[in-house]
Amino acid sequence: MTTVPFPAATITGYPRIGRRRELKKALEAYWAGRSSRQELETAAADLQLATYRRLVELGLGAQDSSLPAAFPLYDQVLDTTTALGAVPSRFADLAGADGGLDLDASFVLARGDAGRPPLELTKWFDTNYHYLVPEIGPATPFRARPERLVADVRRAAEDGFAVRPVLVGPVSWLLLAKADDDAPAGFDPLQRLAELVPVYAELLRELAAAGAQWVQLEEPALVADQDVPGAALAEAVWDAYTALTAPAAGRPQLLVTTSYGSPGPLLHTLAGSGIEALHLDLVKGAVPSAEELALFRDEDAPVLVAGAVDGHNVWRADLAGRLAQLEELARAGVEVSVASSTSLFHVPHDVEEETQLDPVLRSWLSFADQKVAEIVTLSRGLAQGPDAVAGELEAAAEARGTRAEAPGVRDAAVRERADSLTDAEIGRAPAEVRRRAQEGRSFTASGPLPPLPTTTIGSFPQTPEVRSARARARAGQLDQAGYDRFLREEIERVVRLQEELGLDVLVHGEPERNDMVQYFAEHLDGFATTVHGWVQSYGSRCTRPSILWGDVSREGDGVRGEAFTVPWIGHAQSLTDRPVKGMLTGPVTILAWSFVRDDQPLGRTAEQVALALRDEVADLEAAGIGIIQVDEPALRELLPLRREDQPAYLDWSVRAFRVATSGVRDETQIHTHLCYSEFGEVVSAIDGLDADVTSIEAARSRMEVLTDLEAAGFSRGIGPGVWDIHSPRVPSQEEIEQLVERALGHVPADTLWINPDCGLKTRGYAETRASLEHLVAAARTAREQLAAPAGPPLQVQHGVQA
Numbered sequence: 001m002t003t004v005p006f007p008a009a010t011i012t013g014y015p016r017i018g019r020r021r022e023l024k025k026a027l028e029a030y031w032a033g034r035s036s037r038q039e040l041e042t043a044a045a046d047l048q049l050a051t052y053r054r055l056v057e058l059g060l061g062a063q064d065s066s067l068p069a070a071f072p073l074y075d076q077v078l079d080t081t082t083a084l085g086a087v088p089s090r091f092a093d094l095a096g097a098d099g100g101l102d103l104d105a106s107f108v109l110a111r112g113d114a115g116r117p118p119l120e121l122t123k124w125f126d127t128n129y130h131y132l133v134p135e136i137g138p139a140t141p142f143r144a145r146p147e148r149l150v151a152d153v154r155r156a157a158e159d160g161f162a163v164r165p166v167l168v169g170p171v172s173w174l175l176l177a178k179a180d181d182d183a184p185a186g187f188d189p190l191q192r193l194a195e196l197v198p199v200y201a202e203l204l205r206e207l208a209a210a211g212a213q214w215v216q217l218e219e220p221a222l223v224a225d226q227d228v229p230g231a232a233l234a235e236a237v238w239d240a241y242t243a244l245t246a247p248a249a250g251r252p253q254l255l256v257t258t259s260y261g262s263p264g265p266l267l268h269t270l271a272g273s274g275i276e277a278l279h280l281d282l283v284k285g286a287v288p289s290a291e292e293l294a295l296f297r298d299e300d301a302p303v304l305v306a307g308a309v310d311g312h313n314v315w316r317a318d319l320a321g322r323l324a325q326l327e328e329l330a331r332a333g334v335e336v337s338v339a340s341s342t343s344l345f346h347v348p349h350d351v352e353e354e355t356q357l358d359p360v361l362r363s364w365l366s367f368a369d370q371k372v373a374e375i376v377t378l379s380r381g382l383a384q385g386p387d388a389v390a391g392e393l394e395a396a397a398e399a400r401g402t403r404a405e406a407p408g409v410r411d412a413a414v415r416e417r418a419d420s421l422t423d424a425e426i427g428r429a430p431a432e433v434r435r436r437a438q439e440g441r442s443f444t445a446s447g448p449l450p451p452l453p454t455t456t457i458g459s460f461p462q463t464p465e466v467r468s469a470r471a472r473a474r475a476g477q478l479d480q481a482g483y484d485r486f487l488r489e490e491i492e493r494v495v496r497l498q499e500e501l502g503l504d505v506l507v508h509g510e511p512e513r514n515d516m517v518q519y520f521a522e523h524l525d526g527f528a529t530t531v532h533g534w535v536q537s538y539g540s541r542c543t544r545p546s547i548l549w550g551d552v553s554r555e556g557d558g559v560r561g562e563a564f565t566v567p568w569i570g571h572a573q574s575l576t577d578r579p580v581k582g583m584l585t586g587p588v589t590i591l592a593w594s595f596v597r598d599d600q601p602l603g604r605t606a607e608q609v610a611l612a613l614r615d616e617v618a619d620l621e622a623a624g625i626g627i628i629q630v631d632e633p634a635l636r637e638l639l640p641l642r643r644e645d646q647p648a649y650l651d652w653s654v655r656a657f658r659v660a661t662s663g664v665r666d667e668t669q670i671h672t673h674l675c676y677s678e679f680g681e682v683v684s685a686i687d688g689l690d691a692d693v694t695s696i697e698a699a700r701s702r703m704e705v706l707t708d709l710e711a712a713g714f715s716r717g718i719g720p721g722v723w724d725i726h727s728p729r730v731p732s733q734e735e736i737e738q739l740v741e742r743a744l745g746h747v748p749a750d751t752l753w754i755n756p757d758c759g760l761k762t763r764g765y766a767e768t769r770a771s772l773e774h775l776v777a778a779a780r781t782a783r784e785q786l787a788a789p790a791g792p793p794l795q796v797q798h799g800v801q802a
């Protein structure tokens with residue numbers, strides 16, 4: 001083993017989509033058959049080189065292993081899966097003669113093919129990034145496939161950079177995996193750790209042979225509470241890392257990272273395991289205690305890689321405060337290196353690109369490139385003393401000072417309103433009372449809704465025409481009146497289509513929205529939006545998170561401001577006798593998918609957003625909209641990773657939803673929509689939202705999720721999705737009928753709604769029309785069977801699987 005020291009300044013990762021989304025464009029061109037594999041590989045290699053050059057320009061070392069080589073084309077967990085040769089059994093036919101997956105095969109795991117759904121996509125810790133879940137069984141092959149990693153290291157070396165390869169570590173990779181469909185009951189992927197570790201050891205040897213002095217193994221799963229008992233987890237960590245660090249010829253030194261929280265007692269295990277460097281997320285509170293610091297002073301103790309600059313939010317760092325904290329660690333006799341708290345891929349590239357932003361606001365912000373500079377400054381300050389970086393410390397303090405004072409950061413009227421909100425104002429009548437009021441209501445010209453009402457989740461396809469009209473409007477090539485006319489016509493088309501299809505509760509289709517959060521941010525005071533601030537959400541898909549910097553209310557005069565969704569939704573309602581469902585994004589989701597101010601508790605910020613939405617809900621109701629949906633797909637995402645922190649979160653998040661939705665009459669029906677399938681942990685919160693109807697994602701799991709809701713005694717309206725909208729596949733009428741029948745095995749017929757899993761914005765019209773035809777037909781069949789006096793009983797007894 002070589003003993004090159006760990007670099008004094010580093011980052012644990014950097015955005016990989018490209019400053020102008022070069023990778024997104026290259027991938028989508030390749031998938032669409034518009035470019036060759038060689039063109040894709042060249043674009044990816046160019047991006048790596050450009051990244052290294054930029055990072056060195058910003059002050060990181062070219063030769064000291066401070067540059068992470070982490071360039072997944074689709075997802076970093078998928079890349080670790082392929083490097084381990086862990087081909088899931090249902091994709092075994094794609095493996096080459098050597099047992100490995102080439103790039104095209106790995107895209108099939110990511111995107112599926114005609115006969116095969118892709119690997120499941122799931123949230124990456126408490127972020128808006130999604131990873132591909134490895135599927136492991138007792139027989140999944142493990143075989144080192146280091147070729148792509150090695151090629152990256154060699155190519156970097158040819159260009160003059162000595163880089164640090166990155167892999168998801170063995171314990172986290174297994175904890176993030178799920179048992180495959182063939183695995184026997186009780187199988188846990190972690191049971192395969194002993195077989196996996198030698199494969200990691202071989203990957204490490206190959207990387208060292210290619211010239212890597214250091215390798216980074218990411219173990220973020222160690223900061224979240226797991227189902228595995230603590231002692232078993234500690235044993236797994238100990239076994240894996242003592243084995244990987246056992247004296248062996250030609251292994252690289254190991255950095256283990258623990259982003260997104262604190263490893264808790266596992267810090268002891270990791271620090272004593274023989275690894276050469278241990279990264280801690282100081283931003284999320286993983287600050288070592290005096291006793292823990294002692295672990296870093298032992299002989300052979302790891303370097304403490306202090307994640308001192310926030311990789312998950314965009315505020316300029318308090319450099320003086322951070323430097324003082326780092327100096328304290330150093331004074332304790334510990335070798336400290338400075339790093340980001342998480343990979344910087346959660347933030348955009350460069351705030352200097354945002355020339356349209358107010359310069360004062362811009363001076364408060366730090367995107368990836370600014371964060372690298374902050375890390376380099378802190379590292380210099382630590383080595384040479386604060387005086388050496390006095391100018392930088394002062395500039396940071398000054399920017400933070402203007403932030404505290406700036407108009408709009410605190411709006412007295414908004415605060416007074418939030419402070420005077422009473423509990424009576426955020427409760428509705430009991431659900432039963434509302435239900436009776438709503439049942440008696442004529443939602444349609446022909447009377448109440450039929451049983452098993454059909455609806456959709458909100459968005460209709462965002463066609464190239466819709467996106468291009470918006471782009472032309474933004475560029476000034478289409479005037480406001482022309483754009484408005486285009487949108488009104490689009491809404492009319494969508495309404496007529498739904499009438500023709502025979503849906504019961506219509507939507508306006510959301511054509512005016514670029515994104516379900518950004519659109520709201522654009523109409524609320526206290527938010528700013530970016531032009532180039534793209535951040536990867538999954539694969540080639542990106543979002544531009546808005547920046548919530550000040551107190552929030554609707555744009556326009558006074559604390560209530562002006563309605564902004566009513567013109568579109570009201571227009572849709574004016575075109576039809578059927579009820580049009582109003583569509584809003586909920587407070588928690590608006591927070592989760594934005595960069596949020598860090599100068600007050602999240603719950604307080606959520607309450608302000610909720611009050612703005614409450615105003616919009618009231619205006620929709622006043623405009624004659626009788627059904628209003630408030631989407632909270634991110635409710636689960638912000639759930640703290642440690643169980644002890646969860647109740648407080650669920651408290652304020654549920655309260656915010658109720659603030660937004662409780663200002664309406666009993667007759668007004670509130671819907672919500674959640675699209676993830678792990679409900680267990682939040683099922684009581686879903687109950688607490690007190691929505692009249694909740695739609696959820698259920699098609700992929702074939703209604704399995706209903707068992708959680710059933711077990712919790714959920715009794716309100718429920719719309720388990722019967723069409724998985726994540727792929728272009730059209731479900732047949734029979735398939736939907738089966739899902740409806742299954743759902744009726746779990747919930748009473750008079751609470752069941754028939755709808756897709758999620759919005760249709762990523763779908764095309766051909767599959768949308770066909771799938772909705774099948775959905776409506778299946779609902780009709782089910783209704784007929786329910787009504788048939790002598791037919792086979794379709795509504796199976798509660799709790800019995802249909």
Ligand SMILES: Nc1nc2c(c(=O)[nH]1)N[C@@H](CNc1ccc(C(=O)N[C@@H](CCC(=O)N[C@@H](CCC(=O)N[C@@H](CCC(=O)O)C(=O)O)C(=O)O)C(=O)O)cc1)CN2
Pocket residue numbers: 128467468470471513514515516517518537538540541542543544593762
């Ligand atoms: N914020 C957010 N988070 C979310 C979701 C969500 O919908 N929103 N859904 C879940 C899954 N995540 C997703 C994230 C992104 C996309 C997605 O489709 N993103 C689009 C961009 C959507 C968008 O903002 N579009 C804008 C801007 C489009 C654009 O790129 N314009 C071009 C020009 C286009 C042209 O000339 O036609 C440009 O600016 O360069 C618009 O429609 O106006 C993409 O990456 O392709 C889907 C799901 C969870 N998290």
Ligand SMILES: [Zn+2]
Pocket residue numbers: 457633673674675757758759
């Ligand atoms: Zn959804």
